[in-house]
Amino acid sequence: MxxxxxxxxxRGAYIHIPFCDHICAYCDFNKFFLKNxxxxxxxxxxxxxxxxxxxxxxxxxxxIGGGTPTALNNRQLERLLDDVCRYFQADRVKxxxxxxxxxxxxxxxxxxxxxxxxxxxSIGVQTFDDDLLRTIGRAHTxxxxxxxxxxxxxxxxxxxxxxxxxxxxxxxxxxxRESIATALELDTPHISIYSLQVEPxxxxxxxxxxxELRLPGExxxxxxxxxxxxxxxxxxxxxxEISNFARPGYEGRHNSLYWSNEEYYGIGAGAHGYVQGMRxxxxxxxxxxxxxxxxxxxxxxxxxxxxxxxxIEEQLFLGLRMMRGVSIDTFxxxxxxxxxxxxxxxxxxxxxxxxxxxQDGRVRLTNRGIFLGNDVFEAFLLx
Amino acid sequence: MSETKKSRQERIRNFSIIAHIDHGKSTLxxxxxxxxxxxxxxxxxxxxxDAMDLERERGITIxxxxxxxxxxxxxxxxxIFHLIDTPGHVDFSYEVSRSLAACExxxxxxxxAQGVEAQTLANVYLALENDLEIIPVINKIDLPNADPDRxxxxxxxxxxxxxxxxxxxxxxxxxxxxxIMQQIIDKIPAPKGDPEAPLRALIFDxxxxxxxxxxxxxxxxxxxxxxxxKIKMMATGKEFEVLEVGVSTPxxxxxxxxxxxxxxxxxxxxKSVHETRVGDTVTGAERSAxxxxxxxxxxxxxxxxxxxxxxxxxxxxxxxxLGRLELNxxxxxxxxxxxxxxxxxxxxxxLGLLHMDIVQERLEREFNIDLIATxxxxxxxxxxxxxxxxxxxxxxEMPERKFIESIEEPYVRATIMTPNDYVGAVMELxxxxxxxxxxxxYLDANRTHVIYDLPLSEIMYDFFDSLKSSTKGYASMDYEMxxxxxxxxxxxxxxxxxEKVDALSVIVxxxxxxxxxxxxxxxxKELIPRQQFEVPIQxxxxxKVIARSTIKALRKNVLAKCYGGDVSRKRKLLEKQKExxxxxKAVGSVEVPQEAFMSVFKMSHDx
Numbered sequence: 001m002x003x004x005x006x007x008x009x010x011r012g013a014y015i016h017i018p019f020c021d022h023i024c025a026y027c028d029f030n031k032f033f034l035k036n037x038x039x040x041x042x043x044x045x046x047x048x049x050x051x052x053x054x055x056x057x058x059x060x061x062x063x064i065g066g067g068t069p070t071a072l073n074n075r076q077l078e079r080l081l082d083d084v085c086r087y088f089q090a091d092r093v094k095x096x097x098x099x100x101x102x103x104x105x106x107x108x109x110x111x112x113x114x115x116x117x118x119x120x121x122s123i124g125v126q127t128f129d130d131d132l133l134r135t136i137g138r139a140h141t142x143x144x145x146x147x148x149x150x151x152x153x154x155x156x157x158x159x160x161x162x163x164x165x166x167x168x169x170x171x172x173x174x175x176x177r178e179s180i181a182t183a184l185e186l187d188t189p190h191i192s193i194y195s196l197q198v199e200p201x202x203x204x205x206x207x208x209x210x211x212e213l214r215l216p217g218e219x220x221x222x223x224x225x226x227x228x229x230x231x232x233x234x235x236x237x238x239x240x241e242i243s244n245f246a247r248p249g250y251e252g253r254h255n256s257l258y259w260s261n262e263e264y265y266g267i268g269a270g271a272h273g274y275v276q277g278m279r280x281x282x283x284x285x286x287x288x289x290x291x292x293x294x295x296x297x298x299x300x301x302x303x304x305x306x307x308x309x310x311x312i313e314e315q316l317f318l319g320l321r322m323m324r325g326v327s328i329d330t331f332x333x334x335x336x337x338x339x340x341x342x343x344x345x346x347x348x349x350x351x352x353x354x355x356x357x358x359q360d361g362r363v364r365l366t367n368r369g370i371f372l373g374n375d376v377f378e379a380f381l382l383x
Numbered sequence: 384m385s386e387t388k389k390s391r392q393e394r395i396r397n398f399s400i401i402a403h404i405d406h407g408k409s410t411l412x413x414x415x416x417x418x419x420x421x422x423x424x425x426x427x428x429x430x431x432x433d434a435m436d437l438e439r440e441r442g443i444t445i446x447x448x449x450x451x452x453x454x455x456x457x458x459x460x461x462x463i464f465h466l467i468d469t470p471g472h473v474d475f476s477y478e479v480s481r482s483l484a485a486c487e488x489x490x491x492x493x494x495x496a497q498g499v500e501a502q503t504l505a506n507v508y509l510a511l512e513n514d515l516e517i518i519p520v521i522n523k524i525d526l527p528n529a530d531p532d533r534x535x536x537x538x539x540x541x542x543x544x545x546x547x548x549x550x551x552x553x554x555x556x557x558x559x560x561x562x563i564m565q566q567i568i569d570k571i572p573a574p575k576g577d578p579e580a581p582l583r584a585l586i587f588d589x590x591x592x593x594x595x596x597x598x599x600x601x602x603x604x605x606x607x608x609x610x611x612x613k614i615k616m617m618a619t620g621k622e623f624e625v626l627e628v629g630v631s632t633p634x635x636x637x638x639x640x641x642x643x644x645x646x647x648x649x650x651x652x653x654k655s656v657h658e659t660r661v662g663d664t665v666t667g668a669e670r671s672a673x674x675x676x677x678x679x680x681x682x683x684x685x686x687x688x689x690x691x692x693x694x695x696x697x698x699x700x701x702x703x704x705l706g707r708l709e710l711n712x713x714x715x716x717x718x719x720x721x722x723x724x725x726x727x728x729x730x731x732x733x734l735g736l737l738h739m740d741i742v743q744e745r746l747e748r749e750f751n752i753d754l755i756a757t758x759x760x761x762x763x764x765x766x767x768x769x770x771x772x773x774x775x776x777x778x779x780e781m782p783e784r785k786f787i788e789s790i791e792e793p794y795v796r797a798t799i800m801t802p803n804d805y806v807g808a809v810m811e812l813x814x815x816x817x818x819x820x821x822x823x824x825y826l827d828a829n830r831t832h833v834i835y836d837l838p839l840s841e842i843m844y845d846f847f848d849s850l851k852s853s854t855k856g857y858a859s860m861d862y863e864m865x866x867x868x869x870x871x872x873x874x875x876x877x878x879x880x881x882e883k884v885d886a887l888s889v890i891v892x893x894x895x896x897x898x899x900x901x902x903x904x905x906x907x908k909e910l911i912p913r914q915q916f917e918v919p920i921q922x923x924x925x926x927k928v929i930a931r932s933t934i935k936a937l938r939k940n941v942l943a944k945c946y947g948g949d950v951s952r953k954r955k956l957l958e959k960q961k962e963x964x965x966x967x968k969a970v971g972s973v974e975v976p977q978e979a980f981m982s983v984f985k986m987s988h989d990x
Binding site for chain 1: 913
């Protein structure tokens with residue numbers, strides 16, 4: 001017998017705030033200029049969805065992302081946090097994260113979040129190089145980012161994570177090294193550092209099509225990534241996922257749900273969720289989302305029932321993103337077959353190529369496999 | 384008013400339309416169909432005669448078509464027009480000559496802005512050889528840059544035709560259509576021929592139909608062709624019983640018989656177009672003609688390439704698809720071939736590069752087979768040291784140098800028409816392509832014919848593109864085969880990861896080997912994606928490496944983000960990556976993309 005995921009309610013809730021004061025050159029998330037948006041109606045719709053989903057059960061992690069959640073004014077932010085506490089039972093939430101941009105992380109907002117049980121802030125720093133910040137279209141300086149982190153720490157948030165980026169256009173290895181050094185000085189227990197991915201429908205993508213985007217290229221990108229792994233590990237931030245580093249005990253719980261192939265509620269315009277064996281996407285445009293919620297109580301625009309094969313694939317290509325890898329026992333328990341019976345050939349081949357190892361009852365990426373993760377993940381697609 | 388009633392034969396006019404690509408042949412054909420009310424408006428789609436998708440996309444005619452049209456003339460008579468369409472590309476010049484042989488006249492359509500082009504000239508000469516009456520039509524006179532007087536003068540000077548009666552027309556708007564119809568009646572002679580003589584019918588096209596077998600398009604020169612007749616193909620000697628005769632109007636209409644001057648089709652349970660070769664004569668099996676019609680020639684491929692399925696499991700599908708195309712394409716040849724790098728495939732012969740492109744595209748499009756095509760090769764004549772001779776159409780089969788006494792390669796005689804300002808550029812290009820200057824003819828104050836003998840292999844390598852770019856698009860060219868000449872040629876092998884890839888071998892002139900080798904390894908470096916390990920690329924003649932490059936090992940390929948729980952997006956990215964690899968061919972341990980195999984060919988103009 002296989003143990004079906006929907007036997008227990010989703011353990012996490014992602015809530016999307018699609019509004020921004022300005023648009024960053026690399027961003028392809030669902031986002032809109034804040035000005036003239038029906039923010040209050042949007043928050044009404046979020047409330048509706050929260051009521052709707054919370055009937056299925058409480059969440060242990062809540063993650064409010066964007067867009068820019070801190071672009072909401074104090075009143076709007078308070079109302080949102082009130083609703084989360086009411087419907088997802090704040091006392092049972094173990095990790096409550098809000099994404100924040102340095103320029104609007106005011107003392108008032110920090111206090112508001114503290115009072116509502118927010119216990120983790122993800123601060124969008126991206127880089128501590130002012131020239132690069134301008135290049136990528138951020139509205140803050142390096143100094144403002146540093147000050148925001150200090151303010152958060154003074155407000156009593158110890159569980160902070162910084163979002164950084166590398167392989168940015170014009171970024172040098174020196175600039176990256178300095179940004180890392182600054183980040184480490186700030187002594188946060190968690191850092192996410194993402195390589196730039198130029199996605200369709202972004203400012204960067206348009207520049208690239210015109211041949212005006214000068215990216216560092218694969219070799220420098222690989223060097224940078226190697227440097228990041230080395231520097232952060234040296235300072236006690238353990239590399240636990242492709243792009244994530246944490247002091248032991250500070251690994252992001254919410255994101256770990258994704259990688260562990262667990263279910264989560266997705267709430268808000270353009271949010272993605274995984275509930276009762278269904279992966280779904282909400283309508284992206286704000287108006288469309290609000291209308292959908294008004295009509296159906298939920299904002300879904302597409303739903304996909306995940307097949308057994310797909311669940312198996314996802315167990316691997318998501319699970320292997322984590323450095324601890326995928327448990328052979330968990331796989332067998334979850335799917336009623338051994339990992340070897342499904343993927344024996346692929347695993348043997350990947351081992352031979354030095355991309356995968358098996359150790360202590362788990363398969364995981366080798367150091368080489370970390371750099372070439374997509375080639376490993378691809379091997380686990382069944383069809 | 385109405386004259387004495389003319390006989391059917393006297394009322395027949397057989398003609399085709401000669402035009403350079405884009406000069407408006409299809410549009411004019413449409414106007415003629417309208418003027419004869421062959422189709423109702425609802426049935427009229429633009430450019431009716433070009434039926435195949437590919438033809439429409441490329442604006443060229445590949446397969447011929449003939450229609451019978453009734454024209455109610457102002458003189459009260461109803462004339463029977465047979466409009467025979469011709470392909471518009473040098474690869475198919477033999478087919479053009481046969482369809483012209485089925486006519487008594489031709490409309491020569493010349494763009495009022497572009498003027499006469501070399502390829503038009505070539506077809507006009509074919510028409511003149513067949514004693515056709517030529518009616519010049521200056522088309523597109525409504526264009527702002529039209530210069531009908533200049534173009535008329537060109538027609539007189541370049542072709543030597545009397546252009547004083549040339550029709551000024553705009554096929555697009557219908558200007559001049561009536562005048563064209565009148566000239567067809569007045570100038571083109573009615574067919575001669577004896578209806579009582581033994582049957583002689585010229586095959587000018589045939590196509591395979593899954594239900595009826597081969598449909599043979601014929602022009603009756605002598606005699607009468609009736610349903611039930613026993614017929615014989617004079618060149619192939621094959622005999623059949625006629626099941627059906629008829630015409631296309633362009634709707635298919637069956638008839639009891641076709642007689643002198645008629646242009647129509649016959650079917651006779653014929654299994655393959657190879658039994659009904661273009662140019663052959665159909666005669667009665669019992670009452671045979673003494674002599675076939677002149678001009679029959681078996682078409683031989685000029686260009687060869689290897690075609691391999693990317694997915695080796697689809698070899699049989701490819702064989703079946705080639706078999707299906709062959710039913711309809713008498714010029715296509717293929718035989719099984721094995722490549723160490725590519726596995727099982729076919730060496731295929733084509734009339735030219737366009738023919739090759741068309742076949743490849745049809746295989747991919749109509750039969751859904753992803754192909755790897757090796758670079759096209761001409762046929763070399765190799766004289767061995769022991770005196771024996773061998774024809775080699777696959778570079779990888781070129782014998783070792785120590786067994787070769789000499790190699791000959793096919794040459795063409797190319798006639799390039801260019802504005803005088805570009806004569807220097809044209810000559811420079813021809814020299815660079817190993818051309819041998821023959822002569823130059825001054826056509827008028829502005830234009831010159833430059834005539835060169837060139838190796839066919841050099842013509843294949845982007846010669847047309849280079850010609851266009853070095854003359855700002857003004858030069859045009861035509862060529863004909865011109866025998867074989869001895870050349871100092873060598874085989875160049877390409878090695879990936881120290882392994883020779885037979886499908887990438889090329890024959891090159893010794894003098895250009897170094898540059899070509901370097902260009903090819905650089906191009907391959909660009910086209911082959913990074914692999915899990917470093918891949919050296921080498922170009923070698925025999926054991927001697929003459930150029931090398933290295934594809935660096937893949938260093939980083941991992942998606943940074945999970946997009947806020949959007950797993951389907953990550954899945955799509957992985958699926959796309961996997962799909963991309965399926966379109967690559969594993970050569971040894973190296974994944975090589977489809978287009979890399981052609982690169983040795985596409986490359987060559989930069990040398």
